[in-house]
Amino acid sequence: MTRGTTFRETMSGTVRLDDGRVRPVRLDLRASADRVLRPLGTTEARVEGRVRIAGLADDPRLTGELEISPLAARRIRYRLAFTADGRRLVLDGWKSVTPRRPVTSMTVLPFTLYEDARPIGTGTLRFRPVRSLAPFLASFRFPLRDDPDALAAPRWKGAAGRTEVWYTTVTDPATGTGLWLHHELTAPADGSAAYAHGWAAVFPKEGPVRHARFGPLPWTPGGPGFTAAGVSAGPGRLAGEAGAMRWELTEQAAGATLFTFPRWSWRHPLLPAAQILPAARATYDGTFAHEDGTLVLEGAPGASARIYGHGNARRWSWLHADLGGGDVLEIVAAVSMRPGLRRLPPLVFLALRRNGRTWPRRPERSAIGWAGALRFRAAIGLPTWTVTGRAGLRRIRVTVTQPPDLTLALDYTDPDGSHATCHNCERADVDVRLDRWWGRWRPEAHWHLDGTAHAEVGTR
Structure with missing residues (x-):
């Protein structure tokens, strides 16, 4: 550091x-x-x-x-x-x-x-x-x-009941197509051998959403990131194939590391899971081939993120929105699977990086509130979900819409063998309103993205 x-x-x-x-x-x-x-x-x-x-x-x-x-x-x-x-x-x-x-x-x-x-x-x-x-x-x-290369390195040290994810989302500015690359290591809770698997998905502006899976494959530790049978997601490069899809991309970081969860939760895995973005913004160059043709990406905006934990939440929603001008919004709202926590409303981890500064200043503020618990709230649903909250002199309202015909449902398997379903959309719409208190609430900023946000809702 x-x-x-x-x-x-x-x-x-x-x-x-x-x-x-x-x-x-x-x-x-x-x-x-x-x-x-x-x-x-x-x-x-x-x-x-x-x-x-x-x-x-x-x-x-x-x-x-x-x-x-x-x-x-x-x-x-x-x-x-x-x-x-x-x-x-x-x-x-x-x-x-x-x-x-x-x-x-x-x-x-x-x-x-x-x-x-x-x-x-x-x-x-x-x-x-x-x-x-x-x-x-x-x-x-x-x-x-933080060194982005070091943050891309595997966290798993051999413990049973763990999952580790490397994922990348990209928007092709030339065609409006969204891409999703998901790479996952799963160490079953019963102590059986860990395995690698994942998928690729393409969300065209016109035409059906397509996806293909790879794995399960034996996990081979020691690489700089995710590496399994020709599929790799490491510092500066992503390559692989799944079904009829093949990709070869280079990644150039365009923003500093963003800790959506508290920084300590990544270094010391005390929470059920934690997520980070080694680069809050990045650009991608290369090719992505699928059944309907080949995309040639040049300076395509997107981001790569990491997750490490015990498995998926009971319910969750996720958003990555490149707001333009270097501003970015990341949200994870989730209900834990742990007894005693599963009955609570969703905890919201929200990070808005604007003009080079991150609000709220500490991730704990959005999760447990400030001057009052649960000041940030999430209403998780489909096709629309919302997050609202206040920290300090600012408040925010985020409305995310995932068009049904552009949302892909996929099954997740946790280390304990239970299942969850994610509903992912790489061409989501989002409306963000930020207000500031000046004796009364006054508008400070407004962003609206039409088909360029990346979002997901998870259910069981």
Whole structure:
């Protein structure tokens, strides 16, 4: 575990396109580095945010890289990719740092705009110290960083009655198709040999939902993640086949680790189960072949998550929603199978990462409440379920709709041999309303996703 660095930056200026038109440009960026900035060295950082070019682009899913080397290389370089009317563009430029003009050289960014490696415009962006310096400095954070590769490693140490899951959900931006890859290790409660199994499913925008299973297969420990007979889900790569489905994907983390459950519950498995996202957001490239064709993914948004515990809940609901602009919402609401807990309402674990910060600050707040127990509530059902709650000066209402024709029902087998049924939809709709208390409740943010959320309801 190490310290990282995050900060926000806003720049504005103009770009002259190759047809002679001059357009205003604005960048709102969030940078994230896996280490503390090194003033005398070079620091690489990931960038995400929003780009607006008047009449050409307004993309809240900008991604890219930032090279911060003000003394070693005397430059701060930006390479940012975004979409404009279906065209994939890249903004490439750098601030040339010099002691002769320290303020100007640190605040002026000349750049070139490319499409398919062909320059289509040039421009200049400026950081405005008078109005932007204070929020820029206030945005710096030095959070603890977990190693995503280490979090992908198997947790199981040979105990009976355990299950461990690696799962990935993706939305293809070109076709609107949703994908679900599920990899599971099951160690039966009766002490018999552990086995690996799983499935793949495709949720097209038009046409039926299809899925195929693989396994059960012998479990072979020692890999960096899930590995069984040619099917793998490890750091940066997913590959395998199930029935007529075959996939070969690379994964690029685009967000820090998100602990939906308390951090201690992953390190010390005292709860019936715990879930984490080694990268709260990620992008995927590669191919996914199925009966009706082959998807070619390029920068497809999604996420991979982990579960470790004793089995499935009595009832549960789950949501992963990429809200755009780097914001993400993760929800797990569940009723435990343990005696004494199974009669309680669903415990809600909710994590909203917005503007680089996670609310509620601690996962326990949504599960057991704050200034009153069970302040977060879930109404689990189909095709619509809801979660509402309040922590501090904010309250939230989440409404999830899983269209019946886009929801896949699959059987789960717990380590004790009991069964549960999950109803999964990788093209769900979600409406999220966030309010803040300013003497009265006032709207703070609203998101609506049409067919790009990932959701599930489990029953017995």
